[in-house]
Amino acid sequence: MSRVVVEDVWKIYGRQTVLERISFTVEKKSFISLVGPSGCGKSTFLRMLLGDEAPTKGRILVDGEPLAAEPSPDRGVVFQRYSVFPHLTCLQNVMLGLELGQSPYLGKLFGARRRMARDLSREMLKNVGLGAAETKYPSELSGGMQQRLAIAQALVKKPRLLLLDEPFGALDPGIRAGVHETLLKLWHETGMTVFMVTHDLSEAFKLGTRVIAFDRRHTRPEELEAFGATITFDLPVDHPAAKPEAIAAPTSVEEFEELKAAV
Structure with a gap:
């Protein structure tokens, strides 16, 4: 179980800014769902948590210490494949x-x-x-x-941190539901902190205690290199392990858009 602090993290490749101004704090035993469109830097951020990549600017702290700059046993990872x-x-x-x-x-x-x-x-x-x-x-x-x-x-x-990169995308719905229950059971038993990248909003709200979305605020062609994705909304979820003030997961696209507009 680990507390994670992300302080003004940027990721830039050459002239291309992928992520910018990423800042948030994750308490121990949290289950964070990372959502957003393809190419917005979700997997890049997960690789930084793993230690495969380093932030261009900013820093990531785990339990008050800078994140080690290479993969280590305290971080487990599960990929889609x-x-x-x-x-x-x-x-x-x-x-x-x-x-x-x-x-x-x-x-x-x-x-x-x-x-x-x-x-x-x-x-x-x-x-x-x-x-x-x-x-x-x-x-x-x-x-x-x-x-x-x-x-x-x-x-x-x-591991203190479990990192999941689209781990259930290739599974049939029935099988996926069973694996979801297995993962939630182990998460509750171990108390580890989980970060999961997913394109499935229902999955994000079902599993996560918090849903964080990455997206670009600047989308004009001349802005795509200079500006990267950032956090566009950050929602606590009404989940057994969430805080009392957490909100209920949306049940329709309309409710989801209302939640986004309210943040």
Whole structure:
């Protein structure tokens, strides 16, 4: 669980400004949904949280300390494309992160440390509903099961921040609902802070305790290089973990537009 402070963050590539003036504070145990049109910098911002990229200007603090400038075990990530290894079983996929973390050169643990890693991995597979599939390979799993395996991979190292980049976009609606429930259960149990990029507004409001939108305020052709996307609205959500003053999620496009206009 981590408190995240984003202070006047900009991201510029050459002459192209992608993000500008991004500032907000996220309390511990929050679930932040990041929404906005394609190309507005949502995934770029997530990569900065991961440590794959650094802000051009500004800074990001986690629990009062500057964010490390490279990926680390305290940040887990799940992408839309399943980040699982096809030649490893489910159990081996989940164990791999623990083995590489504790034995980066050999990538293998032995004795008591291996038994502990195996036990932790089995428990995580049970938590995501894959306890009976530990000996199966990813090719033997459905899309939803593979995504749950990817979530288990990310969570077994007990990250303080979980970063989700369109993690459910390729799933059928029925499967997606099941994975949603699994994720919410694990979030409540672990108390971690979550950032999720999604294009699905209903998903954003269903899962998030707060919905933050990135978009461009300057859209004329001559402005597209000089100006980037920024925060256009920031809404708390009426969610079990949200604050009492949070608002209810919109149930129609009209309600959504009314909420945007009110902010």
